[in-house]
Amino acid sequence: MKNVLMHKVDFKTKAGKVLMWIVLIFFLFYTLMPMVWLVISSLKTNTELMGSPFSLPSKLRFENYANAFKVSGLGILFLNSIIVSLGATFLNIMIASMASFVLSRFEFRFREAIFSLLVIGILVPINSLMVPYVKIINKLGIYDTRFALILVYSAISIPISTFIIRGFMKTIPVELEEAGTIDGCNFYQRFFKIIFPLSRTGIVTAATLQFLYCWNEFIYSMLLTSSQSVRTIQVGIRYFSNQFTTDYTSMYAAIVISIIPSLIGYITFQEQIISGLTSGAVKG
Amino acid sequence: MRKISISDKIGMILFLAPAVILFTVFFVYPVGFILVTSFTEWDGMSSPVFVGLRNYTTIFKDPIFRLAIRNNIGWVIAGGFIQVPLAVIVALMLSKKPFGWKALRTIYYFPNVISTVSLSMMWMAVYNSEYGILNGLLKILGLGHLQRNWLGDLHTAFYSVVLYGVFYIGYFMIILLADISSIPKSYYEAASIDGATKIQQDFYITLPMIKGTIGTCMTVAMVYGLRQFEQTYVMTNGGPANKTMVMVLYLFKKIGDFKYGIADASAVVLLLIGSLVILTVKRIFRTENN
Numbered sequence: 001m002k003n004v005l006m007h008k009v010d011f012k013t014k015a016g017k018v019l020m021w022i023v024l025i026f027f028l029f030y031t032l033m034p035m036v037w038l039v040i041s042s043l044k045t046n047t048e049l050m051g052s053p054f055s056l057p058s059k060l061r062f063e064n065y066a067n068a069f070k071v072s073g074l075g076i077l078f079l080n081s082i083i084v085s086l087g088a089t090f091l092n093i094m095i096a097s098m099a100s101f102v103l104s105r106f107e108f109r110f111r112e113a114i115f116s117l118l119v120i121g122i123l124v125p126i127n128s129l130m131v132p133y134v135k136i137i138n139k140l141g142i143y144d145t146r147f148a149l150i151l152v153y154s155a156i157s158i159p160i161s162t163f164i165i166r167g168f169m170k171t172i173p174v175e176l177e178e179a180g181t182i183d184g185c186n187f188y189q190r191f192f193k194i195i196f197p198l199s200r201t202g203i204v205t206a207a208t209l210q211f212l213y214c215w216n217e218f219i220y221s222m223l224l225t226s227s228q229s230v231r232t233i234q235v236g237i238r239y240f241s242n243q244f245t246t247d248y249t250s251m252y253a254a255i256v257i258s259i260i261p262s263l264i265g266y267i268t269f270q271e272q273i274i275s276g277l278t279s280g281a282v283k284g
Numbered sequence: 285m286r287k288i289s290i291s292d293k294i295g296m297i298l299f300l301a302p303a304v305i306l307f308t309v310f311f312v313y314p315v316g317f318i319l320v321t322s323f324t325e326w327d328g329m330s331s332p333v334f335v336g337l338r339n340y341t342t343i344f345k346d347p348i349f350r351l352a353i354r355n356n357i358g359w360v361i362a363g364g365f366i367q368v369p370l371a372v373i374v375a376l377m378l379s380k381k382p383f384g385w386k387a388l389r390t391i392y393y394f395p396n397v398i399s400t401v402s403l404s405m406m407w408m409a410v411y412n413s414e415y416g417i418l419n420g421l422l423k424i425l426g427l428g429h430l431q432r433n434w435l436g437d438l439h440t441a442f443y444s445v446v447l448y449g450v451f452y453i454g455y456f457m458i459i460l461l462a463d464i465s466s467i468p469k470s471y472y473e474a475a476s477i478d479g480a481t482k483i484q485q486d487f488y489i490t491l492p493m494i495k496g497t498i499g500t501c502m503t504v505a506m507v508y509g510l511r512q513f514e515q516t517y518v519m520t521n522g523g524p525a526n527k528t529m530v531m532v533l534y535l536f537k538k539i540g541d542f543k544y545g546i547a548d549a550s551a552v553v554l555l556l557i558g559s560l561v562i563l564t565v566k567r568i569f570r571t572e573n574n
Contacts, residue, residue, distance in 0.1 A: 016483070020377050024388060027374060030451050031391055037417050038406050053415045054424075099303035102296045106288060118303070121311050123503070125511035125558050127532045128551035131321070131544050132314035135328075155310035158303050187295030216399035218514050219536075234401045238518060241405075248409070255405050259398050266397040270390060273397075277455070278462035 035259075042252035049249055061249065068254035071243055076229065077236035084146050084221075084232055085214035088153035093207050095154065096161035097169075097199065101191050103162070104169040105177065115166070121159030127219055137224050148224045149232070153214045161206040168202025169195060201272070208269040209277075215262060233258050315555070322549040327542040339549035349550060352529040353557075355442060359512050359530065360561065362450050363505030371456035372498060376486050378457070379464040389461065393454035404518040407448045411435050435520055442528050445519050456501040463497040464490055499569025506561045510554060 041049055042064055044057040068074060103115050133152060134143075142148040172195060180194045196203070218234040225231055237258055244251040266273060288296070322339055324332035343349040374392070378385045395403060410417050413433035422430050434444040467490065475485050491498075513532040516522060522529040522537070531554050538547035 013482075020380075020382065023374065024377060024382070027392060027451065027453065028388060031394055031454075034406055034410050034417065035394070038409065041409070050415050053417060053420045095302045095306065098299040102300045106292070106296060108288065108296070114300075114304070118307060121307065123507055123558070123562055124311060124315070125507060125532075125554055127511045127513050128535065128554045128558075129310075129314040129318065130535060130539060131328075131547055131551070132317040133310070134539070135317075136309060136314075151306075152310065155306040158307055159311075162303065187292050191299070212397055216397075216401075218399065218401050219532075234399050237399075237401050237405060248415075251405075252409065255402055259402050262397045262399070263394065266393070267390075273393075274389075274458055274462070277458050 038252050039256055042249055042256050044249050046247060046249050064250045064253040065257065067247070067250040068257060071247070071250060072236060072240060072254050073228070074233075074236070074254060074257060077231060077233040080146060080230055081215055081233040084149045084153070085211050087146070087150040088157075088214045089207050089211045091150060092154040092157050092161055092210050093165075093203060096158055096206065097165050097196060097203055098191070099158075100162050100166035100169050100199075101195055104166045105195065115162075118159050118162050122163065126156055130219070130223060133220065134223060144225050144227055144230060146225075146230050149214075149217075149221055152220050152224065153210075153217060156220075157210050157213060161210060164206040164209075165199060165202050168199050168205075172198050201275075204269070205272040205275055208265070208272050212262060212265065212273075215265075318548040318551045318555075321545060322552045323545075325545045328544050332545065335545065339545045340553075342546060343550050343553070348526050348529055349531075349534055351526055352531045352534045353553075355528065355530050356510055356512070356557075358442065359446060359509030360506045361509075362446050363509040364502045364565075367450045367453060368456055368498065368501045368505050370451070371453040371501065372460055372491075372494075374453055375457045375460035375464060376490060378461055379490070380482070389454075389458060392452075392457055395449075395452040396455045400514040401518055403449075404515050408435065408519055410448075411444055436524055438524055438527055441520055441524055445515055445528050449515065456505065459501060460494060460497055463494045467493050495569055499565055502569070503562055503565045506565065507558055510558050510561065 040056060041053070043060045043062070045061055048055065048057060099118075103111060137143050137148045137152070140148075140151075142151070176198070177190055177194055180190045185193060216234060217232075218238075221232045222235045222238070225235070237255065240251045240254055244254070321332055323334060323336060325335045325339070326332035378389060411434035413419060413431075413436070416434075418434065419431040422428060432440060434440050471489050471493075472485055475489060480488065511532055512530050513536070516528050516530050516533050517536070520528045522533050531550055535547045535550045535554070538544075538550065
């Protein structure tokens with residue numbers, strides 16, 4: 001890809017390069033600086049923060065982190081978020097991959113119609129459906145339970161998960177499945193023993209995106225639960241400013257703690273997330 | 285077409301049923317539900333009373349709802365016409381694979397894995413009038429007279445809530461970058477033999493080739509702008525003086541007042557504007573093959 005006319009446009013290329021790096025570094029700073037500042041501030045005393053917001057802490061105050069756990073009840077918030085996110089990811093992925101199996105490996109009438117309808121769901125502004133969701137959850141008698149959130153999150157992501165997993169299952173050669181049929185595998189064995197394991201890349205991608213969605217979801221968590229014992233971390237964070245009142249640095253510590261699992265998950269499953277975004281949007 | 289056996293047919297129905305049932309309960313039914321109840325008055329307990337178009341005339345006469353629509357349009361413009369073009373520029377730059385492009389791609393995406401609530405809390409600290417980093421930065425730069433209470437000031441509150449996220453371009457950048465890297469290399473080789481500069485190649489090869497994906501990104505950004513809630517709710521809760529109100533927050537507050545009919549009418553308006561945006565962008569960015 002080397003430009004053969006490079007020497008003629010040397011000055012222009014250089015100026016372009018400088019401009020490019022200014023832009024790239026601007027975005028780098030913009031992304032990192034508030035986070036770095038938050039981490040630094042979370043290790044200061046409140047007096048230090050008020051006195052000089054930019055200075056480094058005179059001594060690292062890890063007690064802010066201990067304090068964050070004590071005041072906010074982060075332990076239970078974390079536990080609830082983990083239960084809800086894992087539960088909703090498992091349920092959603094099972095349902096979506098079962099549907100994807102049928103929608104990708106068999107030809108029948110209405111197949112494309114069913115799939116198109118499901119995929120339209122990706123673009124529905126889900127926040128506009130608050131009233132019916134509250135009503136449905138109340139009718140089912142599961143208001144203020146973790147299961148309500150598991151069910152709602154599983155349902156909301158069916159369109160996107162089915163889209164990703166089906167796209168993946170379609171690429172598995174028919175021969176593999178036919179070999180299974182000849183060996184006497186029935187419908188369920190073909191799914192669990194052949195197609196599901198072979199689609200794991202697509203499934204891990206969908207699962208990672210679903211887990212991040214569940215971990216970060218706020219509005220329905222707030223709307224469908226009320227007691228502190230089932231509250232998830234995102235709703236918990238919202239109340240930090242009331243709980244910590246003037247202890248800002250401990251509050252920052254709590255926010256930092258809430259961010260860490262997402263970042264670890266992202267760094268671990270980076271490849272899957274990127275490939276998921278790509279398959280999710282480019283083909284659409 | 286392969287013949288499907290009876291036992292396979294039963295399996296297919298069993299496997300498809302959970303997805304179809306949940307989709308019906310949580311997508312089809314709710315959309316139908318808000319369409320119907322938007323023409324009624326009800327408080328969530330007693331049975332709804334049909335009132336015709338009254339909820340719609342009520343919300344369109346309500347200056348707060350009108351302000352919410354205007355603000356949502358601001359969100360849509362910021363997402364579709366600032367955030368996405370910035371993402372296109374950065375994606376074009378990273379597609380040249382400069383030093384450290386992979387690390388940059390990873391870091392630019394960080395904010396997208398952090399919850400909106402956490403980010404909003406972080407930016408509240410940035411905007412804080414007493415010890416926030418923004419006022420501190422202005423002071424250092426000798427622009428102390430610009431210092432203010434960013435989220436409390438009538439003139440700056442809305443921009444402060446909207447703009448911080450606009451520069452988080454990671455999500456769209458990754459999608460665009462993947463699309464750019466799928467363009468066959470031979471196109472560029474042919475162009476450089478013809479003497480096209482890198483910039484010309486960007487304009488005449490890359491941009492036309494990724495047009496469809498830019499359209500997808502704009503649709504997603506704009507739909508996000510319409511359904512925006514967390515940022516506003518956490519940072520200002522619609523204030524000061526409703527200056528930052530958006531449609532979903534309006535809807536949320538009406539639920540709090542038990543005015544479910546009005547809440548559903550505003551949800552229908554949101555759905556209609558959403559469909560309109562999607563269809564318009566689709567039309568503009570329609571490529572030959574679809």
